[in-house]
Amino acid sequence: MESDIKLAQHNPFVDETHNPSLISWLKSANGHPSFPIQNLPFGVFIDAEQIPRCGVAIGDFVINLHTLGLQRIFSGKAQIGLEALRETCLQRFMSLGREFSVAFRQALSNALTDGSQHEMAVRKALISSADVSFCLPCQIGDYTDFYTSIHHATSVGKLFRPNNPLLPNYKWLPIGYHGRASSIHPSGIPVFRPIGQTLNADTQQPELTATAKLDYEVELGIFIGQSTESFEPVCIQQADAHFFGVSMLNDWSARDIQAWEYQPLGPFLSKNFISSISPWIITAEALAPFRVPPTNYQDRPEVVNLQSNENSLLGGFDIQMTCHIRTEQMRHQGIPAFKLSQTTFKHAFWTIAQMITHHTQTGCNLNSGDLLGSGTQSGPTESEAGSLLEITQGGQHPIHLPSGEKRFFLEDGDEIEISGYCESENGLRIGIGSVSAVIYPPKNTKPTQTIKPAASSDSALCHSDPVAHLGE
Incomplete structure (x- = not known):
């Protein structure tokens, strides 16, 4: 006691x-x-x-x-x-x-x-x-995906900007984009491989084809409780009052579609086909014993509206997040799921209160049931990477599975399960739940189509920086 x-x-x-x-x-x-x-x-x-x-x-x-x-x-x-x-x-x-x-x-x-x-x-x-x-636990009217893991942002940035992985704004504000609420589904709903435009490296012309680089993202889903008012920013001292609870979130991503489409406005079809959430919302009240100080990262600038004593003391949450894969062959052979990674949400650069505060800074209102994604959560070590994009370093180094198979990205028949839990020093443990889904071929399979080039060749189909926020 x-x-x-x-x-x-x-x-x-x-x-x-x-x-x-x-x-x-x-x-x-x-x-x-x-x-x-x-x-x-x-x-x-x-x-x-x-x-x-x-x-x-x-x-x-x-x-x-x-x-x-x-x-x-x-x-x-x-x-x-x-x-x-x-x-x-x-x-x-x-x-x-x-x-x-x-x-x-x-x-x-x-x-x-x-x-x-x-x-x-x-x-x-x-x-x-x-x-x-x-x-689904509620009517999700809006969905915003953030990019709060500095380890994930750095790992992805190094693939394309080895000497300058983080963009200049990263440490000044929580990066985010508006996702698609209509395609959020509960755990167990299958993922059908999406079809979209990808750039053919040989012809330098886009093709309409099924993604070859399907990926998962280990995220925390954050639900809004009490609504906020339009044109009334929420100060960080009050942000926690609008935080209802969390679930596990997998924001499935088609990396090749994303690389071609993201400039200049960011991800679109590469992320709008499905996002999956676990069925239970673990309330802010239940998470109270697992509040921790946010990780003290070096060179963090002083952003006044995103700082408070309360946030500095107990703004973080030590939520363990684990990802497993089980291929179709592994299921047939009775091989248990293989752990791809394990990390903790306490590594996040930005806290839940900071996300809510920043989201309302312009006067944008949040409604009850709105969902915020934390963005892919990764830690400082290789075993804590929250996506295949990081683990395989952009598809350069495969994962070797106990069945003898290897993976660069996900294949049809693969099942991904993301789960979470909290455990305190005094032995109290609660589960966050799990979200899983099996991948299937496209519902309406069509042959690969090459997109005809425009009449003028003045604008080349190229992009100098293939990924700015490819790993959100």
Whole structure:
């Protein structure tokens, strides 16, 4: 208990719901590697009547919050939150703000604690996790992908600018671009290899063909809770109030399509075909014990609007992020998935609060359910690289798999799984979930087509810097 008290003294976000010794009457929750009573993540599942329902993961079960809400066991802000959670997605609950999510978490934790008077009421709402399927947790109206890993940015930059890998603006502001919300899908939805224009090195003419350089990106998905107002920038001291929670994110990328199309406006078709997220949102409240000071990088300029004492003390999160591959041949041979990398989000150059603050600097409003991507997360060592672009150094050095196969980029039949977890010094561990998908050939396979050149040859089809932000 002394370590718990010490943690609470240094971390104002920690409360009794984070106590590592907290025991639930639900036996499978105690010692569960992902969903102990200290986690309580939110998601949306499909019930037996094929209706989406909001739920909370606990041990090997899901709490049907629609069923729980019929019993009115809570009061005050917790009951208001529960009423919002009886809808078919998390949107309204997310929009209520942190006071309501904190109150609901505390009430639900008490109801799940060993000896609770609400045990029988909660038991009536339990469903085995094995019996449910998942859909998106909310209506994602907008999606912005950032580029917060300085190690990833440096590794990719070195492929094309060995002596000057980082662009001049990198340390001054969080780089980002607007992605495509309509093609965000939950874990398990297959990835069909995209078709797009790529530059043929032999003819120096573009071809319309299936990408040969399909890649994954190990990212953290960051969900916005309470909306912000238009034309009212959010100061960094208030940014955390709009942070609802995180999931794992894979922002699939077609590197050859990206290299040809990105100038002058950045990625487009190379990233709009699918982005995949894990089903559970781990709340900002659950992540409280794993807050850490942001990594202190050298030569970081002083950007006043992106700095605060709170951010300097506890703006970072130590979230472990792991990526595995399993090819079709490995599945047939019964070979376990092969670990490609493992890193931690605490290496990020920019924090979640800084991303939110910067996004609203011009007065851009963020809405409940909006998703921010952290950008590919990599660490300082080779084993922490968050994409094949880095691991193979742009396709120059293959990965050798235990099946005897090798990979430069992903092939049809490959399955990628990205998972995450947090673990504190006092032994508290919670899961962030996992996102996985298998790659298939293009849905509408067409023969390769060479694009006819323009009548004038004044503008050559070339680009001197093939990748500025190729690895976002």
